[in-house]
Amino acid sequence: MKSTVVLLTILFLCCTVLTTEASSPVLPKGYTTWKKSDRKVVTDKSSLFYGIHYIYADKKAQSGYLADNRFAEGSRIVVEFFNIKDNPGVDGPKNMIVLMQKDKRQKTTGGWLFAGFGADGKSSGIDPVSTCFSCHQKDASQRDFVISTKKDFPGK
Numbered sequence: 001m002k003s004t005v006v007l008l009t010i011l012f013l014c015c016t017v018l019t020t021e022a023s024s025p026v027l028p029k030g031y032t033t034w035k036k037s038d039r040k041v042v043t044d045k046s047s048l049f050y051g052i053h054y055i056y057a058d059k060k061a062q063s064g065y066l067a068d069n070r071f072a073e074g075s076r077i078v079v080e081f082f083n084i085k086d087n088p089g090v091d092g093p094k095n096m097i098v099l100m101q102k103d104k105r106q107k108t109t110g111g112w113l114f115a116g117f118g119a120d121g122k123s124s125g126i127d128p129v130s131t132c133f134s135c136h137q138k139d140a141s142q143r144d145f146v147i148s149t150k151k152d153f154p155g156k
């Protein structure tokens with residue numbers, strides 16, 4: 001009897017650890033080898049996107065862009081942001097990374113997992129519903145909530 005209780009406790013602890021890990025998003029390894037967008041510079045200081053950024057799309061996301069923004073389950077898109085130095089021609093230090101991953105379980109955010117990370121790739125623990133989705137919903141509800149299009153990538 002005692003050993004059953006111990007076993008159940010161990011099982012419970014393992015499951016809790018596993019599910020907690022699964023729910024905190026991780027930045028995909030090797031995303032810098034994915035298809036990379038043109039360099040995008042936003043010089044309007046009042047914009048959230050003030051700075052320089054590049055969008056990376058994995059194979060599935062590339063097909064999604066080519067299908068006029070219809071993305072298959074699992075598609076992943078990453079954006080890296082850099083500060084603007086005195087000269088906008090030169091990238092300053094990296095300041096933020098964001099991820100969208102098509103995941104049908106994410107019903108409150110249009111079937112996408114939204115996640116923010118610091119420059120070091122560690123999760124910034126932001127709330128995806130209030131911080132991310134409303135803006136994407138407003139600007140791209142007809143484009144699967146993805147604001148950029150194939151025109152943002154070279155070789156369009």
Ligand code: HEC
Nearest residue numbers: 040048077098099100114115116131132135145146147148
């Ligand atoms: C103020 C509006 C706004 C908010 C808030 C916002 N985004 Fe975006 N996001 C944009 C715009 C505009 C683009 C397109 C940038 C471009 O065209 O280069 C974009 C692009 C992206 C992309 C590339 C795919 C796409 O839709 O073009 C990802 C990934 C992304 N955002 C994730 C996030 C995450 C994660 C958050 C929350 C931390 C977030 N965004 C919050 C406006 C917003």
